[in-house]
Amino acid sequence: MLDEKVFRSEDVPPADRFDYWVELLGRTHAPMDLRSDCADDFRASQRVLDLGAVTVWPATFQPLTFRRTPKLIRRSDPETYHLSLIVRGSGAGVWGHRETEYKPYDLHINSSSLAYDVHSSGNSVTMVGLEVPRALLPLPRDAADQVVGAPVSAREGVGALLARFLTHLTADTAPYLPSDGPRLGTVLTDLVAGLFAHILEAGDSLPPETHQRTLTLRIKAFIRERLPDPHLTPATIAAAHHISTSYLHRLFRDEDTTVAARIRRLRLEAARRDLTDPALQATPVHTIAARWGFPRATDFSRAYRTAYGATPTDHRHQALHGHE
Template sequence: MLHESVFRTVDLPVGGRFEAWAELLGKTHAPMGLSPIPLSAADRPDHPPADYHAHQRLIALGDVTIWPATFDPIVFRRTPKLIRQSDPENFHLSLLLRGEGAATWGRQQVAYGAQDFHVNCTSMAYEILTGTEPVTTVGIEIPRSLVALPARHADQVIGSRLSGREGVGTLLAQFLMQLAADTTPYRPSDAPRLGTVVADLVTALFAHAVDAEPRLTPEAHGRTLLLNVKAFIRRHLGDPELTPTTIAAAHHISRSYLHRLFQAEGLTVGAYVRDQRLRNAYRDLTDPDPVLRATPVHAIGARWGFPRAAEFSRAFRTAYGVPPSELRRGVTSSRVAGSGRVAK
């Protein structure tokens, strides 16, 4: 499991929750000032709320830090005084998953919503305020030196709203959400490598935003391309014509280079496609949703790229030890038996 530190206001007395979170963020390597947002006429902006909810995790990935957080309405301020106090020269990206917000630099302002990335820098003063509802984000703290772009290009992205719904933004957003959802599959030794992947994707996202050529190493290009290829495969699993040839052609690379990308992870292209298809079929076969339970087994196989029922059954049995129809019967029987016990 990766190293994490966790802060939760629910672990603290009600009256001191906001002050505790403000003190925590005021003592970081890039300190910020916090102010509550009044939500009613009874609230005073110069007084902390009687209760406040915030849950923040810090996930260390070498020099890169990921921090998923959920918190009540707030104003973050990075002032010139705080910059003079400490400036680690980091970029900060926030992927907004729930809620809304706006950021201000002098006379410039940008609003952002769900699945948007907002970009700022610890060397610049700013003010960020959220809406009137709780906010959920996944933040990235990354040293400027790890973004492999000339400074004049990287700085153009500061203050931008970048989409997490398309292109490289989608790859980065999916990577962050998967990592934030569960860090248990990873060992501490994986942390620096995961941080390198984040740095590569941030560089690619910035380069796309300013139409610049990233100065990535061949290894970094390969890692980013492989993530892109895997995302393409997951989007097209239902296509029975999804083959190494069509995958390579869609990414303008040779089949031999495509195979080398997967070999670097100890995989083959065919095995990865088959594994993803079977995982999705397994999920549908065990899903309690009435529509999926009424869908014939062979139709679920066809949905995930197995147009021939016999081929689907063989592949599924090899992977999971039972035919798909038998798995479904077993799951259904267990649910019926469980319901009977509850009824008693």
């Protein structure tokens, strides 16, 4: 299981609940001025998942006003971007001249370096928070700050891809090892960077090297979204992005693997997660293989053995049943 801390307001005396949660949220995100009409008997729950440099925190809480002032920023700024996937509830945020309303299945983007007022409404709010250090996103600060407060739907495109990953991850952390945390954090960082690049559309105001980097991030997100497609190849990826295959390979020249090797590795990682998931132990190996873009069972078995040193069947049995 991933490293996880849990807070439930009912575990704290009513008079202490709000202040305790304010302190916890300040450690998770950044110091804020929080106010609530329900402060006398505040109800909230929160889990904090440690994914290396990245933090994910699903939470449910009563209506709040979050305020981050210039004074608080000067006092402490972890220099992170915060994304909230709104599952239930609504509200609005104000950043200088920009004001944005949000509703369920919107992604709300914020920055610890900018002053804001965010107000939640309804009986309660359920969300999944995501903290990513600004230094991990390969975009100029002035360009990336343009996404703060921008309305983003989690129902389609890269926003939906990020939302699906977050909801699947937080629904059940049992299948993951603590050592998986930093790797999952890297995946989330790539998805956030791809989302930012999508929002910005990498326009003419960005330098050529930034344009190339954001295009690469968009392609990475495209690959993850279409892993089950057995026809996903460098040629189809290049065509979908209106570039040549040779230019696609040049974009990935500084990456750790080629485009084809990246596709194969991500497919194998996804298949491995399914094979070691107790909830899927009745699903045939060939079905899982086909689900992740391996229509030929022999090709899948050969690639899996090469990557992990065991056949898919043997690896599944060992993961689910040990050495019995």
